[in-house]
Amino acid sequence: MSLVIAGTIRLPPENLEAFRPHMLAMLTASRAEEGCLAYSYAQDVAEPGLIRVFEVWRDQACLDAHFLTDHLAAWRASWPAFGVSDRRLIAYETLNDRPL
């Protein structure tokens, strides 16, 4: 079944607006990839500067291909300029899913 990727990155809250275009570019490029079923960034409501990442990929091969894209390299390369750090992501292999 699908792979769910979830976790966080951090940046100084005052850098968030300047960093937003990089997040939007990454969302658009990633959602267009083969096997990308969901891809989002969101600001935690309780912790300013904590960005929550959520992704769903059809399978490991699609996720592997994602890691080799130019937009992923550009995304990571942009981090130092905005003080992005503390990447913590978990991959969940899923058995099934259902509306709750």
Place this chain on the structure above:
Amino acid sequence: MSLVIAGTIRLPPENLEAFRPHMLAMLTASRAEEGCLAYSYAQDVAEPGLIRVFEVWRDQACLDAHFLTDHLAAWRASWPAFGVSDRRLIAYETLNDRPL
């Protein structure tokens, strides 16, 4: 293995600040529940008023207990006053997880 719950609710963006204390109260109460491994709300960076929900529960019994809590009832009861709508959650049964 664990259950991942992910999805969205919506509200008019201008109501977000007034609704924030209800989100914080719900986070605090839910995180204190037996078997709650993660619980968060975050504002989508691309769509104002789209709130992303992410939860991890140890098992179905813990999730079932969550649905019977007073704080969940109070949370749902607060929605109409803030125009919260369009609840879309998916439950993923997971097989395993690993740092990515």
